[in-house]
Amino acid sequence: xxxxxxxxxxxxxxxxxxxxxxxxxxxxxxxxxxxxxxxxxxxxxxxxxxxxxxxxxxxxxxxxxxxxxxxxxxxxxxxxxxxxxxxxxxxxxxxxxxxxxxxxxxxxxxxxxxxxxxxxxxxxxxxxxxxxxxxxxxxxxxxxxxxxxxxxxxxxxxxxxxxxxxxxxxxxxxxxxxxxxxxxxxxxxxxxxxxxxxxxxxxxxxxxxxxxxxxxxxxxxxxxxxxxxxxxxxxxxxxxxxxxxxxxxxxxxxxxxxx
Amino acid sequence: xxxxxxxxxxxxxxxxxxxxxxxxxxxxxxxxxxxxxxxxxxxxxxxxxxxxxxxxxxxxxxxxxxxxxxxxxxxxxxxxxxxxxxxxxxxxxxxxxxxxxxxxxxxxxxxxxxxxxxxxxxxxxxxxxxxxxxxxxxxxxxxxxxxxxxxxxxxxxxxxxxxxxxxxxxxxxxxxxxxxxxxxxxxxxxxxxxxxxxxxxxxxxxxxxxxxxxxxxxxxxxxxxxxxxxxxxxxxxxxxxxxxxxxxxxxxxxxxxxxxxxxxxxxxxxxxxxxxxxxxxxxxxxxxxxxxxxxxxxxxxxxxxxxxxxxxxxxxxxxxxxxxxxxxxxxxxxxxxxxxxxxxxx
Numbered sequence: 197x198x199x200x201x202x203x204x205x206x207x208x209x210x211x212x213x214x215x216x217x218x219x220x221x222x223x224x225x226x227x228x229x230x231x232x233x234x235x236x237x238x239x240x241x242x243x244x245x246x247x248x249x250x251x252x253x254x255x256x257x258x259x260x261x262x263x264x265x266x267x268x269x270x271x272x273x274x275x276x277x278x279x280x281x282x283x284x285x286x287x288x289x290x291x292x293x294x295x296x297x298x299x300x301x302x303x304x305x306x307x308x309x310x311x312x313x314x315x316x317x318x319x320x321x322x323x324x325x326x327x328x329x330x331x332x333x334x335x336x337x338x339x340x341x342x343x344x345x346x347x348x349x350x351x352x353x354x355x356x357x358x359x360x361x362x363x364x365x366x367x368x369x370x371x372x373x374x375x376x377x378x379x380x381x382x383x384x385x386x387x388x389x390x391x392x393x394x395x396x397x398x399x400x401x402x403x404x405x406x407x408x409x410x411x412x413x414x415x416x417x418x419x420x421x422x423x424x425x426x427x428x429x430x431x432x433x434x435x436x437x438x439x440x441x442x443x444x445x446x447x448x449x450x451x452x453x454x455x
Numbered sequence: 456x457x458x459x460x461x462x463x464x465x466x467x468x469x470x471x472x473x474x475x476x477x478x479x480x481x482x483x484x485x486x487x488x489x490x491x492x493x494x495x496x497x498x499x500x501x502x503x504x505x506x507x508x509x510x511x512x513x514x515x516x517x518x519x520x521x522x523x524x525x526x527x528x529x530x531x532x533x534x535x536x537x538x539x540x541x542x543x544x545x546x547x548x549x550x551x552x553x554x555x556x557x558x559x560x561x562x563x564x565x566x567x568x569x570x571x572x573x574x575x576x577x578x579x580x581x582x583x584x585x586x587x588x589x590x591x592x593x594x595x596x597x598x599x600x601x602x603x604x605x606x607x608x609x610x611x612x613x614x615x616x617x618x619x620x621x622x623x624x625x626x627x628x629x630x631x632x633x634x635x636x637x638x639x640x641x642x643x644x645x646x647x648x649x650x651x652x653x654x655x656x657x658x659x660x661x662x663x664x665x666x667x668x669x670x671x672x673x674x675x676x677x678x679x680x681x682x683x684x685x686x687x688x689x690x691x692x693x694x695x696x697x698x699x700x701x702x703x704x705x706x707x708x709x710x711x712x713x714x715x716x717x718x719x720x721x722x723x724x725x726x727x728x729x730x731x732x733x734x735x736x737x738x739x740x741x742x743x744x745x746x747x748x749x750x751x752x753x754x755x756x757x758x759x760x761x762x763x764x765x766x767x768x769x770x771x772x773x774x775x776x777x778x779x780x781x782x783x784x785x786x787x788x789x790x791x792x793x794x795x796x797x798x799x800x801x
Contacts, residue, residue: 209607290573291582317606319726320585322573325541329577334657335541337570350661355478355566356721361662362540368657416582416619420600422612431757433775435764441776442786445758446794448774452756454678454702454735455794 197250197344197366199241200301201274202311202327203234205258205265209316230265233312237372239379240342241310242273248344251275253304257285257297263395270390271382277393278304282400287412290318294326295414299405300398302331308349309369313338324371335369336362340376468620471497472557474548475506475520475528476567478539482516484674485563487523487633489626492590493561494524494634496599499592502558505529507551509544511537514644521642524634528644529555535653538663539567542655545574551647552579557621559599561590564625572625582616584624588730589613590631598622608726608749629674629730630753668721671705678704678735681724681751682712685740685761685780689717694781695739698788701795707731709741725750739780743768760784 207226230238241252254269256262257280266277280300288296301309309328314321321337328335341352345363351370353360382390400410408414434444449455473489475482486506493504503526508516510532517528531547548571552560560575562568564586576583589602593615599622602613616622673679680699682692695706708718710725724731726746736754741747743759743766751757752771759772760780769775776783 209609289582290585291576291580294573294577318585319605319607321569322576322583322585325570325573326577329545329574335570335574336658337541338566357666357668359664359666360538360660361664362658362660364658416576416580417584417614417616420613420615422605422610424609425604425611430770431773431775433764433769433772433777435777438778438782438786441760441778441783442790445760445774445776445783445787446790448758449735449791450794452735454756455791455798 197244197248197307198305199244199250199252199308199310200255200304200306201234201238201241201252201269202255202297202301202309202323203238203265203269204231204256204312204315205229205262206231206315206317228261228264230268231312231315232374233314233372235312235379236374236376237310237312237370238269238272238274239377240339240372241308242380243377244308244342244344245273253278255280255297255300257281257293257300266395267390268382270393271386272380273386276396278396278398280398280403284400284407284411287415288410289415289417290320290322290326291416292410292412292414294323295330295405295409296403297323298327298330299403301327303403307366309333309367311369311371313371313373321371324369328369331369333367333369334364335371336364337371339370339372342370342372342376463620465618465620468556468558470502470505470555470557471500471559471561472505472507472529472552472555472621474560474562474568474571475508475516475525476563476565477508477510477513477516478567480510480513480516482519483563483565483628484633485565485568485626485628486520488628488631489561489563490520490524491633492626492631493559496559496590496592500558500597503527505555505557507531507548509536509547517644518641521640522636522638524637525642527642529647530644531647531649533648533652535656538660540656540658540660541570541574542657543652544571545578546655547647547649547652548575549578550649552621554647560621560623562623562625564627568625572623576623581619581621581623584614584616587624587626588630590624590626599624604726604749607746609745627730629732666719666721668719670722673705673707673722673724673731674729676705676707676731677733678702678737679707679724679731679733679751679754680704680737680739681707681709681741682718682739682780683709683741684711684715685742686712686717687740687781691781692718694784694788698737698784698791701788701791702735704733704735709747710744738768738772739784741768742766743771
């Protein structure tokens with residue numbers, strides 16, 4: 197079985213802070229990580245490999261430094277890593293990102309494609325289903341559990357108030373939730389081997405895709421402006437003993453006609 | 456596989472279409488919110504608002520959609536649409552869009568909408584903006600401006616899709632206001648049927664497991680008493696429930712409490728949880744990470760109780776108390792009950 201896992205290197209947004217005076221993001225010193233949902237997807241692929249045997253290829257689109265994320269994936273146990281990188285891919289929205297990744301995937305053999313549900317820097321959840329559409333594959337999003345059943349995949353698909361247990365024939369695409377599992381650590385041997393392994397790089401000319409489908413030029417959406425949210429004015433903050441605090445709060449609820 | 460982009464004639468695209476999401480024959484709140492917002496946008500564009508209703512035996516819902524402002528309903532009723540799966544829904548909506556050519560198509564940013572809309576955008580080759588919290592029409596171009604949070608809510612971005620139609624967005628539930636219902640309102644209903652919907656079913660639903668929650672949906676509550684890491688453990692959420700009960704609300708939580716396994720995921724407020732705007736939000740032992748604030752800062756009145764005077768939650772609170780929520784909450788509940796009893800006897 198051939199499994200492709202698409203991963204993204206993201207800044208750890210829990211560590212991103214705002215510069216209060218300029219209102220811009222402070223990215224310096226913020227570590228880059230494998231996007232959590234993607235890492236759970238990789239772990240799911242590795243578990244299928246452990247149980248049934250599979251060739252796991254990790255794929256990432258990004259700048260050259262995204263190779264660090266791919267090395268981590270190799271050290272966790274992936275068999276092969278491909279970095280899709282070119283200045284011409286830059287500035288891509290989800291449409292152009294998904295068509296580029298789909299063009300890369302179409303060069304490979306696959307039974308199962310796993311992506312994370314969404315990346316923590318953009319939170320869109322769009323690229324997975326869009327890749328599936330570009331490749332004319334069925335997709336199941338929001339996977340909380342994945343099982344192999346013959347030539348099919350069974351998925352526990354999460355919704356707000358329910359789950360669906362669904363079955364889909366391979367080839368197909370599944371988007372993974374971080375709730376899916378606890379990703380393994382890299383092993384010392386794995387880290388050692390990962391540094392010796394080659395990461396395949398694919399550039400613009402390695403993909404069969406029209407310029408109108410990649411990068412900024414191939415992106416139907418454009419960011420017109422970005423800004424930090426206006427902060428609401430600060431209210432009253434008091435420090436009193438617990439009983440006084442409770443009385444004071446009850447009085448405020450009266451003021452606001454809640455009591 | 457990838458076609459060269461054809462230039463579309465934007466003038467051919469008219470009207471606002473919203474995906475009226477229903478599950479088990481019941482419309483989701485976000486469907487009404489989308490219609491409400493679309494009515495406002497339609498005023499700027501001088502156009503109609505059409506609801507796309509997909510399902511099986513769901514015709515009675517058309518009246519509901521009219522009541523909340525839909526000018527027209529396009530009804531696709533098919534057994535293959537009874538339970539949501541991606542491809543049949545994507546197929547039908549794509550065909551509706553091809554036939555009617557709307558200028559704008561909106562979906563709820565739900566576990567369904569966020570799966571469905573990307574597939575449609577890829578199929579018809581147009582842009583899609585995720586999880587929008589603001590929508591407006593740009594005066595000079597008449598383009599839709601879509602505003603959304605990014606970087607976990609740290610930054611807002613306004614996005615346009617100037618050259619492709621329809622302009623598509625998923626919209627965060629709980630953010631837009633629905634119209635007040637107009638009892639007895641009716642609207643045009645057009646049936647849209649395709650002979651081959653079932654042939655698009657590739658994913659088989661074997662079982663539907665509903666999560667049992669006896670609690671009110673946090674997006675429907677007018678009062679939320681919310682607990683974070685400072686509550687110390689699941690055993691202390693009982694006092695939050697008591698306060699919530701006294702105020703006629705329910706409990707919610709920060710991500711920390713969900714990750715710690717103290718409360719169910721459906722209680723989570725914030726960027727990766729739900730957006731809420733109750734009349735009263737009481738944050739107990741919640742520090743107020745930006746991801747949390749993004750989900751609750753539009754509440755009418757915010758009260759924060761936290762030991763740490765420098766906690767960011769105090770930046771958005773109308774009334775803040777520096778102190779131990781475990782001690783203050785039971786006393787506050789007592790005060791609330793006392794005051795209610797006095798009112799009754801008065």
